[in-house]
Amino acid sequence: MVKTDTPEVDSKTRPVWTDPVFWFLIALGLGYGSIFNILPASFPIFRREFGATLEQMGRSQFLYFGSSLAFSIVGGAVIGRIGLRRSAMVALIIAGTAVLLIGTAAKFNVVLAGAVFFGFSIAALVVIGSSIISGHFVENRQSVFSLQASATPGGP
Amino acid sequence: MIGPAVLGWWFVQADRWQMSWRLGFFAGAGVMGVLLVWALFMRSESMGGEGSQSGVGTAAASVMKDVLGSPVIYVASLLGFFHGLAQAGMLSFVGQLYQTKHYIDPARAALFLSVNAGGVLGGRLLFSALTSRWKIPELVVITLCAAGETAAFLATIGSPSYLLGILMFTLSGVLVSTIGPSLSSYLGGRFVGRTATAFALFAGLSNVGAAGGVLFCGGYRQSSRGG
Numbered sequence: 001m002v003k004t005d006t007p008e009v010d011s012k013t014r015p016v017w018t019d020p021v022f023w024f025l026i027a028l029g030l031g032y033g034s035i036f037n038i039l040p041a042s043f044p045i046f047r048r049e050f051g052a053t054l055e056q057m058g059r060s061q062f063l064y065f066g067s068s069l070a071f072s073i074v075g076g077a078v079i080g081r082i083g084l085r086r087s088a089m090v091a092l093i094i095a096g097t098a099v100l101l102i103g104t105a106a107k108f109n110v111v112l113a114g115a116v117f118f119g120f121s122i123a124a125l126v127v128i129g130s131s132i133i134s135g136h137f138v139e140n141r142q143s144v145f146s147l148q149a150s151a152t153p154g155g156p
Numbered sequence: 157m158i159g160p161a162v163l164g165w166w167f168v169q170a171d172r173w174q175m176s177w178r179l180g181f182f183a184g185a186g187v188m189g190v191l192l193v194w195a196l197f198m199r200s201e202s203m204g205g206e207g208s209q210s211g212v213g214t215a216a217a218s219v220m221k222d223v224l225g226s227p228v229i230y231v232a233s234l235l236g237f238f239h240g241l242a243q244a245g246m247l248s249f250v251g252q253l254y255q256t257k258h259y260i261d262p263a264r265a266a267l268f269l270s271v272n273a274g275g276v277l278g279g280r281l282l283f284s285a286l287t288s289r290w291k292i293p294e295l296v297v298i299t300l301c302a303a304g305e306t307a308a309f310l311a312t313i314g315s316p317s318y319l320l321g322i323l324m325f326t327l328s329g330v331l332v333s334t335i336g337p338s339l340s341s342y343l344g345g346r347f348v349g350r351t352a353t354a355f356a357l358f359a360g361l362s363n364v365g366a367a368g369g370v371l372f373c374g375g376y377r378q379s380s381r382g383g
Contacts, residue, residue, distance in 0.1 A: 028191060034158060072361070079356075092192040150281055
């Protein structure tokens with residue numbers, strides 16, 4: 001599977017295309033970019049299945065952005081404590097669980113609970129991706145930031 | 157960009173094929189699962205190292221204090237705030253402006269969003285190619301592109317025709333596309349070893365800007381109608 005066998009210093013000189021970290025970052029961007037606005041896209045379904053009102057659906061977005069904002073306060077400390085790789089794994093687990101929670105919800109309150117975890121994890125993935133780029137692609141980070149952003153146009 | 161379209165398509169097809177709409181969410185969770193397995197096989201050191209953000213014996217609180225004590229985070233956040241405010245405000249209301257001003261239908265109004273997204277994608281690929289060859293100072297890129305973006309937005313608002321408006325809004329997408337990556341690169345370069353805290357704070361402040369942009373434009377439009 002994917003492992004970086006070359007020393008860290010190589011990332012400054014070799015083309016980004018040959019770097020496994022680059023492809024992980026692109027996949028990460030595509031991954032969270034494809035689901036980050038799953039909530040508003042599902043509003044018609046929430047209305048049909050749960051009889052959710054406009055106010056309730058708006059609340060789901062409020063909770064999503066509220067928990068994103070909460071991450072901006074505690075996120076740096078959490079990532080600093082457990083490291084980028086483990087943070088990425090935890091954030092991916094939370095994001096996957098949140099999407100499953102919303103997908104299996106029998107009541108709209110469960111969707112709201114999922115929205116909290118979902119917003120938090122998406123914010124975490126964005127910050128983790130940016131931190132990996134800054135730490136790994138020191139010299140050509142400007143180019144890699146732009147390429148990763150291309151994978152998530154209009155993304156978070 | 158593709159995600160909501162695929163999900164919307166699935167909701168329609170699920171009804172037609174008598175399958176559950178929930179499968180779309182399960183697929184989303186599956187994507188996270190694949191990325192999780194991928195992350196398992198990555199080396200910690202290649203991602204900047206385990207716990208590298210906390211430094212040697214540095215408490216998280218002092219890292220945050222350090223980041224918040226630097227004027228760089230406020231400059232970047234202010235730039236991000238206005239970037240989000242202008243972009244989200246224009247994207248939300250340009251279609252409605254043209255529907256009122258040029259009597260276009262909703263489909264032609266929606267084209268503004270598509271051409272802008274196309275401009276952003278093209279701009280980012282072009283910018284990435286340029287910066288892979290030459291190092292351009294981030295603040296120079298932000299200054300030039302923000303000035304160009306503002307001019308393109310004003311040209312879009314004041315355009316006498318729909319076609320010129322579409323062209324100007326595409327150009328604004330190309331120019332705006334460089335600002336986000338440049339801001340991230342600027343922060344990454346200025347907060348070495350403290351990037352997670354810096355990016356987390358920056359993301360929060362920028363999101364407030366994006367939300368405020370829509371609120372500001374909506375409120376201004378409402379008061380204009382009332383007046």
